[in-house]
Every structure is written in C-alpha cells, then in structure tokens.
Amino acid sequence: MNKPVGAGEPSPGRADAAMAFTATPPAYLRSSLAFAIHYVRQRALLFLSLALVATAASSCSVGVQYGMKLLVDALSGSQASHSAAWWALGLFLALIAGEAVLWRSSGWLAARTTIAVGVDIRLDLLTYMTGHPIRYFQDNLAGALGHRITATAGAFGLLTNRSVWDVAPPVINFVGAIIIFAAFDIWMAVTLGLFAVAITAGLILFGIRGRPLHRAYAEQAGRVGGELIDVITNIWAIKAFSAQNRERERLTGAFTAEARAQRRSWMYTETSRVLHDVLLLIMAGTMLIWSLVLWERGAISAGDVVVVSAMTFRILHGSRDLALALVDMTQQLTYLGETLKIVGQPHAIADAPQARPFHRKEGRITFRDVTFGYTAGRPVYRRLNLEIPAGQTVGIVGPSGTGKSTLVHLVQRLHEVDEGVILIDGQPLAGITQDSLRAAIAVVPQEVSLFHRSVMENIRFARPGATDAAVTAAARAAYCHDFICNLPDGYETLVGERGTKLSGGQRQRVGIARAFLKDAPVLILDEATSALDTQSEMEVQSALSELMRDRTVLAVAHRLSTVVGLDRILVLMDGTIVEDGPPDELRRGNGIFAHMWSLQAKGLAVEEVERNETAKVSTDRGGPTLGLHA
Template sequence: MDAVVFQLYPVLLLAVGIVYVLFSRNPILGAGLLIWLIVFTTLQLILIRTIHPYRLKAAGEDSKMTGVLSDSLSNQATVTLFSGVPYERQRFAGAVERLKTAQYRAWKYDDNIWAVQGFLIVFVNAALLFIALALWKRGLLTVGDFILIQAYLLTLFERLVQAGREMRHVFNAVAEATEMAEVLRIPHEVRDAPGALPLVVGKGEIRFRDVTFNYQEGNVALQKFNLHITGGERVAFVGPSGAGKTTVTKLLLRFYDVNDGNIEIDGYDIANVTLESLREAIAFVPQDPVLFHRSLLENIRYGRRDATENEVIEAAKKAHCHEFITTLPKGYGTFVGERGVKLSGGERQRIAIARAILKNAPILVLDEATSSLDSESEALIQDALETLMKGKTVIVIAHRLSTVMKMDRIIVLEDGRITADGRHEELITQDGRYRTLWNIQAGGFLTDN
C-alpha cells in the first residue's frame, strides 16, 4: 500500500503540473490532456474492478489446491495403506487444472487492461501532436513546444503505467487476502462478558444447573443436565461414544457457551469470569495431546511458563517421561517435530501429563489420559496421577473401566443424560450399562447376581 501512495502522489502532482503548463501554452492542449486523464483514470478503475472477481476466483482455487495437497500429505500413511497414490495424484491434478483455468482467465483480462491502456496512450499522443501541428502551422507554437510536449507526455505515460501496475498488485493482494480477512471478521463466539472478574478457586466445587447444549441445530448433546461435584471429589464419566462425556469437559473449560442453564465453580457462574482465569484454574490432559515444534523442556514448561528447569525435570519424573527423555541425544533440548510427530502416542501423553503436573491447578480434567499407554507405562502413570489428584477436584473420562475403579464416584452417561451414579462396588451389582461394560472388559469373570 505504501508503494501505491508513493506512486500516486508524484503522478498526481506531475499530471497537474503538465496540464497547467499545456494550458499556459494553449488552452486546447491543456483541456485535451485533462479530459484524457479523466477518461483514462475512470476506465482503469472500471477495468480493475471488473477483473477483481476473476482474481478472487483464482485465489480461491489456489487455496483449494493447497488444501488438497496438504490433506494428501498429512494423511500419507492412509494413502499408502489404501493404495491411494494414483487417486490422490488425480485429485491434485484436477485442482491444479482448475487453478490454471482460473489464473489464465484473470491473466487474459489483465492483458485486456494493458491493451486498453496502450491504445489510450497512443491515441492521446497522436491527438495532441496533431493539435500541436495545427497550432504550429498557425504560428501559435514553436518547435521547442513540440519537444516540451513530447517530453512531458512520455514522462507522464511512464508514471501512469507504473501507477497502474501498482494498483493491480494491490488488487491482487486484496484478492489473495480476502479469505483470511473473512475469517478475521468472524466474531469470537466465546468471549469475556462485560465486567468479567477473575475466578479465584477455593474448594473447587463444580455444579451444572439445567444445562442444555447442542453442537448443531436439532442435535442435542446435553438436555437439562444437572450435576454436583464437591470440592476435592474425584469423579469419572463412563459410557458409550457420543454420550456427552467430552462435551461436559468442553463446556466446563468454556470452549463453547451453553444454550441454556449455567455452570458454576465455587458458586461463580463461569460465563461471568474471565476465560484466562477459568482455564488457569483447570489442568487438562486430552486424549490426543498435540505438542509444539519446540524442545521437550519448553513443551513441559508450557504448563507453568515461569517454572525452573529443576521443576520441569521433577514433573517429568513424576510423569515417568524423564526416563525416555534422558536417552535422547539432546535430552530435554530435543525438538519433537510438528505436533510432536517424532514421539510415540504414549510419549506424547506422558509429556502432556507432566505439563499438567507442573501446572498444579486446583481442578484436573483427564480425557482418556492413559489411552495410548501400554500396561506397564499405565501402571506407572496411575501412581503419578494418584499423587497429582490429591487435594484436587478431578474429572476423568475413560473407556477402560479398570482405570476408574478407585474414583469417589462413577457417572454413567447415555444420550446426554446421567443413567447411573455411584461407586464401582455399587454399580457392578446393579443391572445397567456399567455392569454390561464391566462384564465385557473383565472377560465375563463376574457372576450374575
């Protein structure tokens, strides 16, 4: 944009000066150039605006082509396993062909602009020289005036062409940035309420009051959901996939706002506290943790960015990831790759657990935190989690019931509703989903009562 400003201002001043000089030599020459400048500028603006939709189309096809390529590369393992290389190559070739067609159409219209621009320049040059020749025959102009007019026109034409080129560059940049600008214009769905206050967690008591929520219209995830978790209580959510277990944690972290009802922590409605303080009070270990392409030390320290190196190492030891970190050539300085691809699933989960241990928040949420661990590693992590859970309000989501047997309460969710609530010893004696799941996972060793 700065380049356009630097091009337009000198051109404007030059054009005004030349028109003034020509007017002083002869009003006909000045008026003719002024009219031509108005026509030239108007046509340029009209043509540039006309071609803009074609630039938008080309930019859109370029984004789609990049998306097709990124999708294929990020799913390289699946493509290989299903012999999909020819198919993906065909998809990418189709995307490239569509981009080529759209880009060619934009270039063709751009060429038309250059053609119109060239015609107008030749026309005004010839017309003004013809007028000047007629005036010279009448003795109103001299040979020096001819040289002056031609020199002025050539300088003006050069500057106009440069300014037009910069204008087209700007419109090209606008076309390429339009998609991103549209994304940036989308308002945040979840934001701090006016006058929101920081959340100060004392006991860590959590209460869901008549919470209703749906991801899409007509697809209700939770309906009039009520739940009370006392401070320091360890609660597990179990149930089939899609029952609403992860939804409960996402609403607690306020990744989404509820459609109806409210969620409270220590009596404070989380919709009226700052998002930063809310999430600072909760340590979350996801099922599939994603790491930064940074060192292991930085990834663990992200739980508490002012932690010392010794505190990071202590957290890593409690999460039983210190052992494999020290075997790496660069130890804690090892970079883990984009999204942590250089580590196994179990190693990533242990890093995520170490991060949560370091954060030491009063509320702990574990979403299948040991799902990627082998039995030996899981046993070690369970010991670390027992230490981590002390004095905290804990919510655990699990499919393997063996990992939640020692919880204070086990809540069974089905279709967004609580169908059972109690301790492990109580639930296995009752007919219902929990007993069925336990019998399946335990190999049927329980006897029917």
C-alpha cells in the same frame, strides 16, 4: 486511536487486541479500508514522510523533463547562449541526482514501514484468530488460515509499495504535465486533463467490474492451499491407504478449478492492459500532432516540443503502471476483505463485557439444566444436572459418541451451552474471563498437542515462568524424565512437528508433566492413558494418583481399569447420566457399568464392550480380577 509509533517500536494496538474474546470485532477488522487506515495511523509519521518523499521524487522527475526543455531551448534558440546551456545542464543533472536520492530514501522508509506493519498485522490477526472457538478451526483448514495471515501482511505491503512507486509518480506526472502544457496552450492542458480523468475513471470502473473474478480466484487459492496442507498433514493415511493416486486426482480437480479462476482473473487484467494501451496511444498521438502544429506556427519552441513528447511518453508508461497498480490493488483489497470476513468475524464465544477473572477456590463443578448440541435440533445434552463436589475424582464412561468429551469441553467453555448454566465454585462460566477459567483447569487429552520445539519448552508451555528445576520435577512426577534423558539432546531435543519424534505414550506423559506443572484445582483427563502399554500405564497411574490429590478430577475413559480407583463414576448413554455412584457399588450392581466391567475383565475389546453394553444387562456376572485398582 492508538498513538503513532516509530518503525522499530511495538505497536500498542497489538497489546490491546491481545487475549480479548469479543462479541464485536475491533472496528479495524470490519472493512479492508478501515484495516488499511488503522495501520497507516499507527505509524502516521513514517507514512507521511513516505508520501512526502515519493511526491518530491516524482516532482523532480517532472522537473527533469522541464530541465531538458531548457537545455534544448538554450542550444537551439536563435540567440543560443553558452551560459544558459550550462545552467540548464546543471539544473538537469541536479534534478536527476535529487530524484535518485529521494527515490532511494522512499525505499529506505518503505522497508522500515511495511516490514514493521507486516509484523503487527500478523500478530494482531493471529491474536484475534486464537480467540475463535475450537469449532472455527474445525471449519477452517489450519493451512489456509496460516496462509491468509501471511498473505494479508503481504497484501498490505503491496498496497503501500504500489501506492508509492506505481500510483504517486504517474499521478504527479499528470499534474506536472498539465501545468507545463497550460503554459503553451490552455486547451492542450484541458484535453490532457480530460483524457487523464477519463482513462483513470475507465480503469477504476474496469477494475471494480473485475472484482468478482478476482474474489473467486482468491477463494479458490485459499481453499487449494488449505487442501494441499491437509494432504501433507495426513501423509500417514495417504501412505497407509496407498492413496497417492486418489489424492492426486482429487487435487487435480481442485487445482484445475483454481487455475480456471486464476485464468479468468488474469485475462481480465490483460484485457484492461490492451484497453489502456489503445487509449494512451490515441492520447500520445493527439498531443504530439498538436505540439508539432503549434511549433509549425511558431507558437512554441523546439524545447517545448521535446517536453511535450517526453511528458506524453512518460505519462504513457506511467499510466500503464497506474492501470496495473489499480487492478492489482483492487485484487489485494478484495483478498484483504475476504480475509477480514473469515478472521474478523465476531468470536462465537465472547467474554461478557462485565466478565471477571475466575476466583480460584477448591473446584466445585455444577451443571444446571444444561442443554447443548453441535447442530440445531440435535442436542447432545438435554437439561443435564450434575453436581461434583470439590476434590471429588469422577470417571466418565459410556459408549463412543455419547458425549463424554463434549461434557469436559463444556467445563472448559470450548463450546457455549444452548440453555442452562455451568458453574465452577459458584461462578457461572459465562460471567468469567475465558483465560482465567482455563488457567484454573489442567487438561491431559488423548492427543497431546506438542509444538516443534524442545521437550523443555513443550513442558514449560503449561507455566511459562517455570524454572528448569520445576520442569524437570514435573517430568519426573510424570515418569518421563528417564526417556527424556535418553533422547539425543535430552530436554533440548526437538520433538518434531506435532511431537512425531516421540511415541504416543511418551507424548501422553509429556502432557501429564504439563498438568503437574500447571498445578490447577480442576484436572481433566480425556483418555489420558489410552496410548500407554500396561507397564507404562501402571507407572503413570501412580503419577496420576499423585496428580489427582486435592483436585477435582473429570476422567473420560474407555478402559475401565483407569477409572475404577476414582471416587465416583458417571455412565453416560445418549447424553443422559444413566448410572452415578462409587465404582465398587456400580460394579456390584447389575447395571451397565457392571456389565462393561465384566466384559472388559474377560478381555473383550473396548468396541465390543460398547456394542454389547446397550443390551439389557440382566444378570450379575460378578466382578473382574483384572485392573490396576481392582
């Protein structure tokens, strides 16, 4: 267990959870109860103080009712006494003041506690979530995941607040009332106790029975939230395809389903409110009649009748809060459980228990009998064998959907191989930590992912400790320094959500600058220059040639001109390497690469080339005259 910490201190649990890719999720992510206990224990002292202060405040409120009884008795008794009345009033006022001070202290404590825990929860869940493989994020909408993390922190805060302000006071009122009533008539106390237990048990059972309805609503709400964000994220497509009405109809369906689930959940809560109103009316009526009968018989004083009626009505109102709180807490716990099921599932790609950091050498890549498929029974690769010596630059070409990107993803261990082994510098990927592996690989993807931060921060993302001078040098090397300087705030310009304020080519150059800065022994270029015009591509090609020096390079490309200057070309067809050799040799032959080259040289679109290239290439069509490296 982590040692308890104060409100302002960072929780050590977060540091433990950081960066681990684990096959078994931490215990606190396994159930909503374990989750709640974990965060309470981390700030045990604060939570204990909060509980004590809330208990003391609620006890004061019971004392206030008793003070009222003393005052009434002092005023109305047969030997009414002035000093007793003043003493009773003094006690009454002191208890009111004490109650107010204690409740405000509970507010102060709760604000410190729940806010700090909210920070911990969001950091812990996000950290754990980032350990899931890419496929997890393809299966779960980003918006829905973000919403869940925030809502979970909110749910924990609600659970705390409900416990302090809606559960503790009525429970203590019940206990106080039983003690006071027992002083008048033990049977009155027993009856009140039985009523209280029966009502509470009934409400809990009712709350549990309503769980499926609340869960259905939580699921629908998560899904709809995700869909809404998906629509906003794809606003370009919606405008381009004039799809506003279509999307509206689609969302109408989703909102209607969510509204139906919400209505069911809400109406269930309303029913529970009606039920407990009726029960408590019966209880209040019984107690008041009983106390009046006792008063008529002279068994209790007028002050006792006052305290019975005040306590009963207090319980009546407090119990309503208790009922709502219990139902709400059930809902929050259900939501928490749902989130834990989604976020807290084991990492599909976990670091082996004995995993070591990758030992950087020169960057030799080996595939041994690798079989991999996204769906069972449909392998993309079957027993693939490949040896890439250190420092070799390799172009990977082939038709769309043939497995080029998958191959480079496997090298980064973004997916787990089904069979076989992939090694870098003789170290099996499965035996090294994922973070150290990825630290040794620089990737320039087709769609460079940029944060809505400054250009400087975006480039520095590749190496957080890099100086401004190092970032600028990387930008110069990637031919982006000039365009960055022309941006409104230069390197401090915010790039827009996902870099939308930059052109596709500019984003790619920022991606290349990141690779320069990262300075890793293995470089992966996944369609890295596809968004560049010919002029920019010429510039970036020379930057890339510089970047490739002394590194092992895997370059996926549709445009053959970008790979023809490399040491070696792999032609992939349906997950099989059908040609493998130096580009010049392949171009001179009459295989698929030569055919593709010839078609691209004639200016055919990549897609047309791909359609044609599956046809048997029977004649040598000669080499092209086009191409940067030809």
